[in-house]
Amino acid sequence: QSALTQPASVSGSPGQSITISCTGTNSDVGGYNYVSWYQQHPGKAPKLMIYEVTNRPSGVSHRFSGSKSGNTASLTISGLQPEDEADYYCASYTTTTTPWVFGGGTKLTVL
């Protein structure tokens, strides 16, 4: 069982917006602004999309944005494109038994 809770799947049509949630506790998501998001296409390595809750690395589309409220972080993708179809994982620093925890992953389908 993953420490952070994500929906198993979300879907949207091209041009629409979707949001993926990532729920933790005060020991991780809620306690620190150290949430990051990763995109993983089939057979590929994860790719950083968002770091420190809201920051977008150079080269990542402005259509990707992050936010946080309490113990839940969110990744929003606006203007969905077919190439956005992938698995998305959140990660957070944590003060529990291990310093890093991941979400279970969310499969995004672009209809």
Place this chain on the structure above:
Amino acid sequence: QVQLVQSGAEVKKPGSSVKVSCKASGYTFSSYSISWVRQAPGQGLEWMGGIIPRFGTTNYAQKFQGRVTITADESTTTTYMELSSLRSEDTAIYYCARLKTWWFDPWGQGTLVTVSS
């Protein structure tokens, strides 16, 4: 550009050990921690442990304590992850990733380790 290149796929017998390498380039190797993360077939990501090359300091997830050893060679800018007492449940893709302050970037291409008799 910053790059992590991992060693090739391995097939191992139950009870044996595997050692996977991760060669870094494009940045000052000693300045950043390297973590190892695994992904079982069809499953999510799981942090296993990490090392700060400059000090050789390691930190392991409790689940892998006693079975995993992470080392770093500054002369070759290479990090190694050795997992012992392999069982079928260890079949997974193993990734190395640079820990840049509070996020993982970039990631290696992954190494498939298959444990089968």
